[in-house]
Amino acid sequence: MKEKTLRGAMSSVAIGLVTLLSGCSNLDLLNPKGSVGVAERDLIATSTWAMLIVVIPVIALTLLFAWRYRASNKSAEYRPNWSHSTGIEIAVWTIPTLIILFLGVLTWKSTHELDPYRPLESAVKPINVEVVALDWKWLFIYPDLGIASVNQLAIPVGTPVNFNITSDSVMNSFFIPQLGGQIYAMAGMQTKLHLIADEAGDYAGESANFSGKGFSDMKFRAIAASPADFNAWVAKVRASSDSLDMNRYNVVSQPGEKAPVTYFSSVDPKLFHNIIARYNNGNVMDLKDDSNCKAKG
Structure with a gap:
């Protein structure tokens, strides 16, 4: 009481x-x-x-x-x-x-x-999202759905979201002010964040750590939608003719300011893991279309 x-x-x-x-x-x-x-x-x-x-x-x-x-x-x-x-x-x-x-x-x-690594208690099954900070854009991968998007995050209302976060560039910080929490994204490392949206809406997401000249435009929209609207968004993404394999990722990850929202109807299931693994032993690795990685000389 x-x-x-x-x-x-x-x-x-x-x-x-x-x-x-x-x-x-x-x-x-x-x-x-x-x-x-x-x-x-x-x-x-x-x-x-x-x-x-x-x-x-x-x-x-x-x-x-x-x-x-x-x-x-x-x-x-x-x-x-x-x-x-x-x-x-x-x-x-x-x-x-x-x-x-x-x-x-x-x-x-x-x-x-409020430990960001602590899963939220809910009777609703959580949704998993892998987040990659790039120069100067955000990549969101939905491993369970096999889709991805750039600079747009969609989540169902009332559903816990388990974020796995990394960077393929300099250290950054992932932040959605109205949903709470802020956590760093670091190359070669993985951080976690657990959030939930209790109301439907279109919320601002941003980079909260200076990361170069394109930092001020490194923003995204977090769309909290009803389950039906979220499923419609997923169908919209799956209708895209673009897929995100290793070679396509190498193009997407190139520095660019004010990147438009982009959808990918399919994603290499090992992409997020390979982005983290490419920084092993202090060497930056090239991501190829096969499972092998070749160290830059």
Whole structure:
């Protein structure tokens, strides 16, 4: 009961913050559409108010002392030899200590609950998506469906999404603000992220790590659709005449700015694995149309 009350209070706080920031043009982070994003927004609000418990009294007391003990106030008590107050000592040590303990417990609890590697609990079977950060575009591979897309991610509403993320270029960061979570994409490595969309919508996705001149246009759209609309999107992708094998990937992965949305009706099932494996032993490997990789000289 207490937890529900706290969540309700934090939601009210978050809504208040959104209202205060209504003049801003981008409120995606404070307007989440998934349970992970909601938890992260409430965490930001809780942490902010906990710290304001110290900040606001300090500012208020600073102004009060400056006014009360101004030179023209002859009624203020003058005690030049004053050196100790037990009440003040208790206040300045106890309150910050309790706040630090509260934030420590909050951090410990939320760190485990919002672990990006932790699968989301749901009765709905999750969908798997492999994400590859390129210069300067995003490649999304659906291994279970055998399709892929560039700069457009579609997911069914209410379905957990298991992201496996890597990079075939410099380090990048995968971020969908309204769904929550942000995690790095690194060449030769694989990171994980678990998200869910609770409402249908067209959400902004972006690169959150500077990666060169095309960084500002390295954006994509995350479309959360009903199961029927998602199946229609899958059918649309499968109608494409383009397929993504090793040789086609070598073309797609070339640096390019403002890349258009592209669909691939079939994908080499080993592509994601080969993208990661090509950086083994510190050598960048050429991806060929067969299973063998040849190291560059």
